[in-house]
Amino acid sequence: MTGRKVKTGTGELAQALMAGDRRALAQAITLVESAKASDRERAEALLSALLPRTGKAKRVGISGAPGAGKSTFIEAFGRHLTSQKLKIAVLAVDPSSRRSGGSILGDKTRMETLARDPLAFIRPSPAGATLGGVARRTREAMLLAEAFGFDVVIVETVGVGQSETAVADMVDLFVLLVSPGGGDDLQGIKRGVMELADLLIVTKADGDLAKAANRAASDYHGAMHLMRPKYKSLYAEVLKVSAVEGKGIAEAWIAMKDFHAALSKAGQLADLRREQSRRWFWSEVQAVLTDEITNDPKAAAEAERIEADVIKGKALPYAAARELIWQFRS
Numbered sequence: 001m002t003g004r005k006v007k008t009g010t011g012e013l014a015q016a017l018m019a020g021d022r023r024a025l026a027q028a029i030t031l032v033e034s035a036k037a038s039d040r041e042r043a044e045a046l047l048s049a050l051l052p053r054t055g056k057a058k059r060v061g062i063s064g065a066p067g068a069g070k071s072t073f074i075e076a077f078g079r080h081l082t083s084q085k086l087k088i089a090v091l092a093v094d095p096s097s098r099r100s101g102g103s104i105l106g107d108k109t110r111m112e113t114l115a116r117d118p119l120a121f122i123r124p125s126p127a128g129a130t131l132g133g134v135a136r137r138t139r140e141a142m143l144l145a146e147a148f149g150f151d152v153v154i155v156e157t158v159g160v161g162q163s164e165t166a167v168a169d170m171v172d173l174f175v176l177l178v179s180p181g182g183g184d185d186l187q188g189i190k191r192g193v194m195e196l197a198d199l200l201i202v203t204k205a206d207g208d209l210a211k212a213a214n215r216a217a218s219d220y221h222g223a224m225h226l227m228r229p230k231y232k233s234l235y236a237e238v239l240k241v242s243a244v245e246g247k248g249i250a251e252a253w254i255a256m257k258d259f260h261a262a263l264s265k266a267g268q269l270a271d272l273r274r275e276q277s278r279r280w281f282w283s284e285v286q287a288v289l290t291d292e293i294t295n296d297p298k299a300a301a302e303a304e305r306i307e308a309d310v311i312k313g314k315a316l317p318y319a320a321a322r323e324l325i326w327q328f329r330s
């Protein structure tokens with residue numbers, strides 16, 4: 001540890017991070033979150049240096065509606081993992097976090113013990129960015145966490161929009177949390193989101209909610225079996241947990257481990273990660289192209305003019321896009 005000194009060289013930062021310096025990890029994540037061009041260059045140098053050390057963690061996505069019990073579950077689940085000497089990082093994806101600052105405050109108190117656990121690392125979502133921006137930063141933060149040596153990286157997202165798909169596209173295993181009753185019943189969950197799930201967990205299976213949790217679990221079980229499975233011969237299980245009573249937590253971890261092992265054994269995990277990298281690359285191609293246009297005054301002005309034609313219905317979006325790109329090329 002070098003105290004509060006900021007590591008300016010990316011080589012130095014990479015060394016410190018690989019040596020287990022948590023402050024270096026936090027600093028590295030801040031670097032990849034930065035929108036400044038000079039920081040982006042350093043972030044890329046850092047990530048390139050660390051790339052050979054990435055890929056070894058189990059990447060788990062956890063999603064659910066606000067109030068589903070994500071924070072409470074992650075706290076209990078995370079502590080279960082650290083009690084087994086597993087190192088766990090929790091990264092949050094929440095494109096709305098700038099607006100709902102209150103939820104971060106709530107999470108801090110709900111994940112208080114885990115946050116203090118030396119084997120755990122919790123990083124809230126970067127505020128004020130588009131989903132695409134948040135997704136890129138989270139993917140990169142995940143690589144940094146892997147290079148640091150975490151065994152499990154959890155990417156948590158609030159299920160309120162497109163973020164589930166973005167998260168499912170960066171993890172090995174997507175876990176959907178649903179709470180019994182309270183509008184979170186079968187009708188309330190979008191089919192598309194359920195189709196992403198590799199494991200479905202009914203939360204709050206305790207006390208007054210125990211009966212409702214049983215009912216929800218059997219409803220979801222039925223519904224999942226009617227859906228097209230993501231993988232051949234690998235079905236999404238439905239489990240019940242009570243994070244408050246600590247029930248079902250160990251079982252949830254076993255289910256995740258088994259699922260991961262099965263994917264790995266059949267070579268599907270490698271295929272999945274290759275496909276994710278490929279899609280990430282193409283989404284970056286689009287993002288870079290858009291940046292190039294908006295950062296070039298002449299191209300940006302031209303884009304604005306063509307955009308106005310599209311809005312007025314004078315030009316077709318596809319034809320207009322082509323026109324813009326062709327002009328920009330020459």
Ligand SMILES: Nc1nc2c(ncn2[C@@H]2O[C@H](COP(=O)(O)OP(=O)(O)O)[C@@H](O)[C@H]2O)c(=O)[nH]1
Nearest residue numbers: 065066067068069070071072073204242243244
């Ligand atoms: N009875 C019961 N309540 C729970 C459990 N887990 C979470 N809750 C409650 O559900 C509410 C929302 O939980 P929280 O973890 O903040 O949900 P999040 O918004 O998905 O992160 C809180 O009032 C929790 O106390 C549980 O296992 N049992």
Ligand SMILES: [Mg+2]
Nearest residue numbers: 070071103107
């Ligand atoms: Mg929460």
